[in-house]
Amino acid sequence: MSVWDHVIGQPAAVATLTRAVTDPAAMTHAWLFTGPPGSGRSVAARAFAAALECPDDGCGTCRECRTAIDGTHADVTVKATEGLSIRVEDTRALVQEAGLRPSVGRWRVIIVEDADRLTERAADALLKALEEPTPLTVWILCAPSLEDVIITLRSRSRHVRLRTPPVEDVADLLVRRDGIDPAMARYAARAAQSHVGLARRLARDEGARIRRRDVIAMPGRIRTIGDAIAAAADLASIADEESSSSGAERDAAERTRLLETLGADPAARTQPPHIRAQLSALEKEQKTRATRFARDTVDRALVDLLSVHRDALVLRIGANVDLVNEDSVDVVRALAAMRTPEQLLQSMEAVGEARDRINLNVAPLLALEAMTITVMSGNATD
Incomplete structure (x- = not known):
């Protein structure tokens, strides 16, 4: 067994990191892991942290390995935001922690799982720590691509590129x-x-499979403006429902835990001013988390839409490559019969533009309506 067992499809990255663990000449104080969503950036980061702390360089079974991977090791800190950004206050706290010597392990490791979400001020605060590294402290930044991280941070980090696993x-x-x-x-x-x-x-999750099938069947059902508007509303409502169902129980538990920590009565109808302020801050964080979750859910649906258009294009041009949606080949064939290659590409561009707009904080429903109307025009002009 090894800490690298779950870092799948990344032989080059694992070789680089394994060498850094055992060869001081290959080690550095700051690393930048990049790779597309799902490539396992955070898994690789935690595995690397475990290997650095392990007396046997990553056995996968000792206490150091297990606690580093699950995020409970005393010298391994994992910063992952559930909001839209990592604030400067959060980064300053990390920088302060990075200045401490390891307490039980060989290294103090700071993992920033969403380095692409650092605000400009937060990135500036982190830059100072990378410019003046503390001995025995290792920073591991994770982001989708180099371009998602400001140049001053990436120029001071060693880059490890991860790929989409087979x-x-x-x-x-x-x-x-x-x-x-x-x-x-x-x-x-x-x-x-x-x-x-x-x-x-x-x-x-069978519900997730059903929702995905509904999404990939959507393009073939859009015939009118009304269909397009309804489809956009359906996509937005799926995100809202998933966000509400996944967050309600967690939000309530966090509120109860905060009140207990502050020594307040959870059943009281009103709370003292200082407790109301804490509750207000918590509710703000929860709202931001829900917004990000809803956007991520919409983005997953848009990726599914891209996949079915891609498969239809593959069939239309007779390319000898595997389909993503092999289980829904009838849906793919129907879409391929409805559209020309040019129309399929037009729809794919519309989906990509919707993703970009939502990423730039355009209201998701507006971006989705513009997209589905474009998809409808492709059906109508066939």
């Missing part, structure tokens, strides 16, 4: 780690386009 490797991981049936694991890995987290969710 479908077979993701399916094997689901079988080996989660006990998923091999046929279901392969379906989920292909449908998720090798995104490990999404594949696991598809394999275990």
